[in-house]
Amino acid sequence: MPDPIRDTIFALSSGRPPAAIAVVRISGPRAGDALTVLAGRLPEPRKAALARVRDPASGEAIDEALTLWFPGPNSETGEDIAELQLHGGRAVIAAVLGALGRIEGLRPAEAGEFTRRAFENGRLDLTAVEGLADLIGAETEAQRRQAYRQLKGLLGKRAETWRARMIEALALVEARIDFSDEADVPEDLIGPALKIVQGLRDEIAEALAGAARGERLRDGLVVAIAGPPNAGKSTLLNRIARREAAIVSPIPGTTRDVIEVHLDLDGYPVTLLDTAGIRDSDDPVEQEGVRRARQRASEADLVLWVYDAKDGPAQSEALPLVGSVTKWMVRNKVDLLASDKRNELKKNNEFNISSIVFYLSATTGIGVAEFLAQLGDYAKSYFGAESSLLTRERHRKALNFTQSALDRALAEGPSGHEDILRHLLCGPVYRPNGDSRKLRARQAREPALAARRSARSALRRRR
């Protein structure tokens, strides 16, 4: 029977071959043996050594490699880890992975299995694992910064301090319940407990206030390009994305689905959506495109309402269709207007609304740089300079749950219901949607037990 934990696993840890270098990692109790079989010997721990890698069956040399040896438990997975840095050709990698697969007790790792072992061996907590996934997926500087802080325990450490303070508050409540008949127990233990709860509640509320920003930073600021057909929306998207991402066509109504382009604007992630031209149509396919366009635009963070400079503001009639999202007016094709006409337009606020208006040409590029600079500033102010503590829906939901328990504790506490207070501080256990796994009883009781121990020793110290 294969033992999922005791098996030694291996995988190509670097990107798709061919490449200059390929990194093969081996983790588990037989990692050291496997490296010895392939490379002849184990290098000194944590020191790179050059070695000839041979096929153990035929003795034939496969490649020269740098070998590394990280004995557990102070390794990334908490187990013994061996690493080979090979030349990154397909045949080299296939030969090495093939040779490893023939060693008893070794098998290819499943996706994420190295990280899973790190988690199970207490090398990374769940927030750090999430940070690691985000760091690998990070496409922009701001995303990288946020993910790195998460990996380094920004949220995990804060959650630990919250937990410690919760236990401190609970200890006071426990002392009040269990030892109140003893003469030297101070009368008011609930007051100080509620003070701690209030402080915690405020901190958690503050963290929750930045949650939407943190989650958005993972996905990107969503900017929808909307407007009437043939206004130049696809052309503008292509110019911004600098590649042919959307079909540009002189026939109105060609962009029938929503096209997405991910951009890095001054380090901030922006997802640009090119939507179908929003107008009335009898064509059912186009109607569907318009329906999707309106929906995506109304869910966006910013809508760029593009229209043809020649046609003027009459084309803004459909504008309210995209809802109450912030909108910027983009008057496109200004290359078709004489420059005096252009200047005249700029002077008059044709919409009589406090919206930003841009004058540009998607085909010639006039005004596009200024427009992008403003969009970059908008993304920057949207995300703010500071990384958010919470980055996922999971964090937000768990802390919303905590916050409402703390709110109830603050409401119940002063009325002297100590049992209710105790229940609110340690009783409810957050379970993510659909997760029916029961926390082990011991784990659920653990905060209460810790609180009781801490209450006893606090009382002992007072005596």
Ligand code: GDP
């Ligand atoms: P969409 O339906 O809004 O996506 O419009 P398209 O991007 O498909 O453009 C419609 C037509 O307008 C195409 O023939 C484009 O080449 C043309 N067009 C787009 N932007 C400009 C511009 O800035 N100047 C000029 N002269 N033509 C443009």
